[in-house]
Amino acid sequence: MTPEQILHTFLDHHHRRGHRDAPESTLVPPPGDPVLFTTSGMHPLTPYLEGRPHPGGRRLVNVQRCLRTTDLDEVGDRTHLTVFDMLGSWSLGDYGIAESLRWGHELLVDGFGLDPGRLHATVFGGDDQVGPDETAWRTWTELGVPVEETGDDNWWSNGPTGPCGPDSEIFVWTGDGPPTGTPGTDDRWTEVWNHVQMRHHRHPDGRLTTLPQPNIDTGMGLERLEMVLRGDRSVYEGAGLRPWVDAVGDRWPLDEVSLRVVCDHLRSAVVVLGDGVRPSATGRGYVLRRLVRRALTVLWRDDPSRTLTDLPPGLSGDTLRRFRQRGDIAALRDVLADEERRFRGLVGRGRPIVARLRSRGPLGDADYRWLHDTHGLPRDLVDGLLGGAG
Missing domain, CATH: 3.30.930.10 (Bira Bifunctional Protein; Domain 2)
Known part of the structure; x- marks a missing residue:
């Protein structure tokens, strides 16, 4: 069926x-x-x-x-x-x-x-x-x-x-x-x-x-x-997820779990955007921002040049239709592109900060809290992209 x-x-x-x-x-x-x-x-x-x-x-x-x-x-x-x-x-x-x-x-x-x-x-x-x-x-x-x-x-x-x-x-x-x-x-x-x-x-x-x-x-x-x-x-073999799995998998080699996380988070971000939410530092906007940035964190682990603009616009349109939503696909892609630019800048600013901390020894819970509260660097980003683990 x-x-x-x-x-x-x-x-x-x-x-x-x-x-x-x-x-x-x-x-x-x-x-x-x-x-x-x-x-x-x-x-x-x-x-x-x-x-x-x-x-x-x-x-x-x-x-x-x-x-x-x-x-x-x-x-x-x-x-x-x-x-x-x-x-x-x-x-x-x-x-x-x-x-x-x-x-x-x-x-x-x-x-x-x-x-x-x-x-x-x-x-x-x-x-x-x-x-x-x-x-x-x-x-x-x-x-x-x-x-x-x-x-x-x-x-x-x-x-x-x-x-x-x-x-x-x-x-x-x-x-x-x-x-x-x-x-x-x-x-x-x-x-x-x-x-x-x-x-x-x-x-x-x-x-x-x-x-x-x-x-x-x-x-x-x-x-x-x-x-x-x-x-x-x-569930990733079904009609709603398969277009995302095919498009993401064709462009970037990822292990199965990483592929699923990227597809889920980007598809979810499209639906959230379709209901009028925009990325921000608090509330619903922060959940949306977290979804996009978690997906990018996985994508950039192996190749920081990967960009969401490489994905076909038809993906977003198909997802909005399946969830009975309407939206301006071009405007939605612009929001995602802007969020990617912001995140890329955050990663660039965060790398030397984490490197300085790491030079003193392994990061502790207090370091992670300081990185998050002062510089907006969540733990999964620090460990995933900025060499904070260990």
């Missing part, structure tokens, strides 16, 4: 069960929101999950572009991306977890054609405040899907306080040969879909109280689902 076919199948499945489209938000939350970026499909729906009536009704579905800085250090593996599309569905005080899991199983098996023998589920096993999720366990057992009980891994929360609850994750076997082990014992089980029972509110003192209405919140990453359906080794 192409990403477009996956989206159509997912949305149609939920439309036929009474779900209405929830509008997609940009990556930039509205004023007053404490988070820098939209991190999940449920984030814009938080007031409605806490009880406010939604104008679209009690059953909702959408696709939402998301950005997660928490996964930056995991980018480069098979499945993690900084910016990705999240397929989401919600019950706002309507149906329960049994219906959600049954419909989810139906979509994966009948809609997407996954072999039911390659599925495995995990459920919340209980703790000192909440008992085990017996309904989810029973539902999966009736569907013939093996189940593994876990603790915190199957408890979802959006932060230390706020809406939370037990979840059930659906995994697909992506290894060679018949499935073995469980998601907790074999990483060839790949998580594709999470069904959260958002029933509680956690307070600063750790107490849980019951939300005004029990909700179901599900989320499934489009790129990861595409990988599983196509039988690919990683």
Whole structure:
């Protein structure tokens, strides 16, 4: 399936069960929101999950572009991306977890054609405040899907306080040969879909109280689902990442992890730019700047002459289209080129400063802090380009 076919199948499945489209938000939350970026499909729906009536009704579905800085250090593996599309569905005080899991199983098996023998589920096993999720366990057992009980891994929360609850994750076997082990014992089980029972509110003192209405919140990453359906080794073989992998790999020889990091960070930077963010020293602009400079740090390790202007402009246009964005491609490329010039100047100024410090001996934590706070030289740059390690 192409990403477009996956989206159509997912949305149609939920439309036929009474779900209405929830509008997609940009990556930039509205004023007053404490988070820098939209991190999940449920984030814009938080007031409605806490009880406010939604104008679209009690059953909702959408696709939402998301950005997660928490996964930056995991980018480069098979499945993690900084910016990705999240397929989401919600019950706002309507149906329960049994219906959600049954419909989810139906979509994966009948809609997407996954072999039911390659599925495995995990459920919340209980703790000192909440008992085990017996309904989810029973539902999966009736569907013939093996189940593994876990603790915190199957408890979802959006932060230390706020809406939370037990979840059930659906995994697909992506290894060679018949499935073995469980998601907790074999990483060839790949998580594709999470069904959260958002029933509680956690307070600063750790107490849980019951939300005004029990909700179901599900989320499934489009790129990861595409990988599983196509039988690919990683998300970087999918339609959205493949143009970046081909263009970057054709121009510059990089090892696999470095290639993935560069492609992810540059593609993510384009999407962030598409939602109106510009590089700066703080907030969202700093996240964007960090993405671009991390990519350049990897590229310049072997050859400082490499430049982003060598990449074809069609890459940015394809990415904006896939994330349902519009933008001036020439202006976007000008922003990236300007950021590259600024970073090249920073590297040039920083090299003698680091060299002087290094002449006194290995750098310590205090040196790294001084380089960052005084000269704007982050540790990964110092170690990656300026000879600071050791």
